[in-house]
Amino acid sequence: MSQRQERKIRVILVGGSGYSGLEAIRLIQRHPHAEMVAVFGPELELGPVERFHPAISKCFQLSQELFRLERVAELNADLAMLCVPHKVATAYVPVLRKAGLRVIDWSADYRLRDVAVYEKWYERHGDPAGLAEAVYGLPEYFAEAIRAANLVANPGCYPTCSALALAPLLKAGLIQPDDIVVNAISGISGAGRTPRLSLHFPERADNFEPYAVSSHRHMPEIEQTLSVILGKPVNVLFQPHLCPMDRGMLATIYAKPVGKVTESQLHDALASAYEKAPFVRVRKDILPATKYVIHTNFCDVAVRLAKGRVIVFGALDNLVKGASGQAVQNMNIMFGFEETTGLY
Amino acid sequence: MSQRQERKIRVILVGGSGYSGLEAIRLIQRHPHAEMVAVFGPELELGPVERFHPAISKCFQLSQELFRLERVAELNADLAMLCVPHKVATAYVPVLRKAGLRVIDWSADYRLRDVAVYEKWYERHGDPAGLAEAVYGLPEYFAEAIRAANLVANPGCYPTCSALALAPLLKAGLIQPDDIVVNAISGISGAGRTPRLSLHFPERADNFEPYAVSSHRHMPEIEQTLSVILGKPVNVLFQPHLCPMDRGMLATIYAKPVGKVTESQLHDALASAYEKAPFVRVRKDILPATKYVIHTNFCDVAVRLAKGRVIVFGALDNLVKGASGQAVQNMNIMFGFEETTGLY
Amino acid sequence: MSQRQERKIRVILVGGSGYSGLEAIRLIQRHPHAEMVAVFGPELELGPVERFHPAISKCFQLSQELFRLERVAELNADLAMLCVPHKVATAYVPVLRKAGLRVIDWSADYRLRDVAVYEKWYERHGDPAGLAEAVYGLPEYFAEAIRAANLVANPGCYPTCSALALAPLLKAGLIQPDDIVVNAISGISGAGRTPRLSLHFPERADNFEPYAVSSHRHMPEIEQTLSVILGKPVNVLFQPHLCPMDRGMLATIYAKPVGKVTESQLHDALASAYEKAPFVRVRKDILPATKYVIHTNFCDVAVRLAKGRVIVFGALDNLVKGASGQAVQNMNIMFGFEETTGLY
């Protein structure tokens, strides 16, 4: 079917054994202009990637190998995707960039612009120089910078969902920036692949549970993102919950209107903000629900006026628009592909 | 209690084919001082109750029969339990009371004290006289009146969960009564047993979804209950969600503190309010979660101070403490049994 | 990115409101060489397809329209896909074929070669002439005929799973053809999108249940497929179960070995049969499980020798390899595309 033989961009993945790594593999495999050329992982997790993810047997042949810079050099890769925990990312990023690769990092290491904020919520930062150059990969707001970036910090799932829902209303001056509650729920895959009692199947089945009151690390990320977009401080109380399902995320956000806004004005602010955004759907007659977004790169949003308050809803798949799909969207922008390539 | 051969109280059930009817049957069956003597239902749903609920085959033999007043008279029953939809309840209650039975009604028909409010949210009320005498069956606050009542309106699930979580904080003057958001989730059994597309298994699996924005009939019930307890108007924005599990309910409630309250003060207000309440557990180190309350009559509550806001959590089983368990608790109070009889 | 502008094949879909229709839409949309040009449906289900499936809003714009032959003629389509119930298919197929379209039919109408068998399990057949020309679309066994077919009967989910697991062992003469039990389970989406009590979420949650003992219409289809492949009668007892999950299917099949076969021989028979089959994975160290196949077009199989019996396992996604993915695989073969196009 093909015509002139195009050169696909060459992607390496660091961290193929987790859930977002698997999603990245699946998405790159389906992408017409990119190919995965190597997967790297830690010493205790080497071998065929299909051993970690039997779902990709027969259609994905790579083995997870130990990271060696010389090996990376040989690969002639264009892009490194990092699906590793925070703190681990800073060990790879400077090296990869020095080797000439552009980088998209799934971890939190390059998301918080202010080192002090990072060090308050996480730990000592291992690459402040990189941090200064990183671009926050929320395409709906930072596409220009993403296009030119050689280090993209792929946003967290809750921050993506919250920021996409709130930003247009804040920018339009329709809601107050200092009285916002983000009540959110996530499927369990968001908690990663390491077994522990609280994620043991019988403990989570039939179990809806709040966690991390006032202490979730996505809270400062949400605030930073909205503050940057708005150009002034935004204050958010973020409360997450675990929902007994594999994937999917929904935020129900409560805000106060500024003056006498109408529901139409609120809806229109969302609708016009995302008219050209291929992955944000502004719902009117139905409300966002996880069923409609899982296994897609869409974030669905909707807004209602209720008893003098504004309720904004946002929904996405924590592993796609909340992680690996958004990374591919960023890749598309970075490499000049149509934004929806491989994602529709 | 007694040693002498006691006479069990005789209970009739109207409406045995739904989920709360089943739960009522199970609870009465396990109760040492009560027995179910008849089950009544509409013309299209007659026959052995086990046909609707194969779970009770071999341990429950009654058939659902057509309601006839003469039949009721013969039964020499003490109490009628009504698991019927709103509007239907008002057709039975006056008749049953006239026949000398005390009544516990699961529907919304006798919950809203103000006929005007009822008629705004539901329809024309069929028994205003009954309404005037009905007692709202939230035992933790109205035990005295319940004891003497001959008509108890069994509270809704969301209102029970919300009111138990909020009331002590309002009474102690620790939170503002006019700036409260109740964000809640429910298992699907709360939506009843009538099939429809939105409750079709594949539509609800993996699907977390908000509904009834600003329009859920439990909102005025929550406000009324809290206003009565506090003695002045309480304003609540209530937002429910469907969670893909069979049963369980959790409310995450956001309020504003009054002045400089501490988390200890908030916790102590809950703890002292429920010290003697056998079915409310005030959690401190862990948060309420549906897993810990399903198939029990407990409502778990906890409170946190977070970024200048008060978050109160409440969890219960929508079919037990949110419906049939609470009805049995009311029955225990009405008939002078230990409050926990048949429920621990 | 593209070079010479290729002409994509033009596909019409009849029946876009169900789950397999949705899956077909998603797969065609992702396909590089096919495009959907119209969706037809019954009078009561017209309008934007996204109204039935909010998951495809913004990336799929077609409306479901009433079927009119003139409209079909205008579309200049190459292929019709029919996601309609049995009996309905025979109303469309002859007309579509006469209009020059090739047809892939999801229903059971063209699967059973023998009209008498069809009429025993279903009803009077509406298009015996079509039936005589239809090709059974199991690509692993009938690719040659599929390539040339203009009417392909897309196999049932249980038959695909069962036949792929059993055929190589029967062909190799390793198991007895007259003593086979297929015990299978399916996710609930397999039962379709029409709500009814038995598929109501609370009825199915936590509920694993056998059904259709000795009476499932896929039983004669399994037998026919295996008999055709083997060239002599195969007798199968098929017992399905509903499993409380949205999608996924697993068959555990019990057979008797012929003589003294070893587990290696059994495994090798599967392995060599499917060496070049891109969508069948023969597992050795792990067993098939639904998690590894859902949202893919793979069928995983494995075989064990246990206490003198042969156990064969097969797993697939009932909506993909068991329905719409297999249809796209058939389309790829019919139109000369690489078999995996749009499916890996």
Added chain:
Amino acid sequence: MSQRQERKIRVILVGGSGYSGLEAIRLIQRHPHAEMVAVFGPELELGPVERFHPAISKCFQLSQELFRLERVAELNADLAMLCVPHKVATAYVPVLRKAGLRVIDWSADYRLRDVAVYEKWYERHGDPAGLAEAVYGLPEYFAEAIRAANLVANPGCYPTCSALALAPLLKAGLIQPDDIVVNAISGISGAGRTPRLSLHFPERADNFEPYAVSSHRHMPEIEQTLSVILGKPVNVLFQPHLCPMDRGMLATIYAKPVGKVTESQLHDALASAYEKAPFVRVRKDILPATKYVIHTNFCDVAVRLAKGRVIVFGALDNLVKGASGQAVQNMNIMFGFEETTGLY
């Protein structure tokens, strides 16, 4: 039963931190003639039992304490319940019996009568003398011996389900004892409370998976039980599967009829065998399903004749009739209570 102030039997539990321990606590708490007086556990799991099981806070006050024989002596207990892993049980049982307690053991240690068989499937047996005296606690078949026993081996979940379904048909000579396949599924709580990757929520969600082919330790237990009941060897191939739900078990059993049996004969054999068994329900019009038995002590069975084969279905709750409920049933028999006490 009695009117005079009765003395409740005093029960100690060894092993309160797992799921069957929790179920035992709940059942004893609801039992009118028994009370739990102490809970013992290993050094690393001491403290309030509610810490392991927040579900019982406020209604169960005991702490898990280190096992000390002097402490047991002081308690003046009648019965010890052991919810500990196999191998651990043999460390406690001889000591407890010597101290004068009757014992019900949940583990496999005293189930297999033949030490050689035990040592083939498990390990070296630590108490062959105890084994020789143990009674297999399947009340429907061994009530007489249970009544007199001072050591009861509580049966496994799969063996209970399988034996209750098969025994009457074998005894009536209606099925062949050497050609039986037990295909069974279980909810995940059956795998215990220790977290591991294969039981991690995201790994099990949407995942139906076979395991332990030809190697599950319940296979020899099923064979022994049926062989003892029948009085001659019974050969069973047992194949279990994990089903993505918390609790519930269903066996679909395939057997060959002896001669020309009818479905009525088969059904009647079950019906007459269990006419007086309060916890076995022989279904006719509906089939056993997990929904109808979870949270009850029932085992539902049904039989069908299908294509010359006999299919027997059995369903129960793995934590109730498959574990703790059956133990309480055994306790009722051992101590002369009505068999259903505390269980209906």
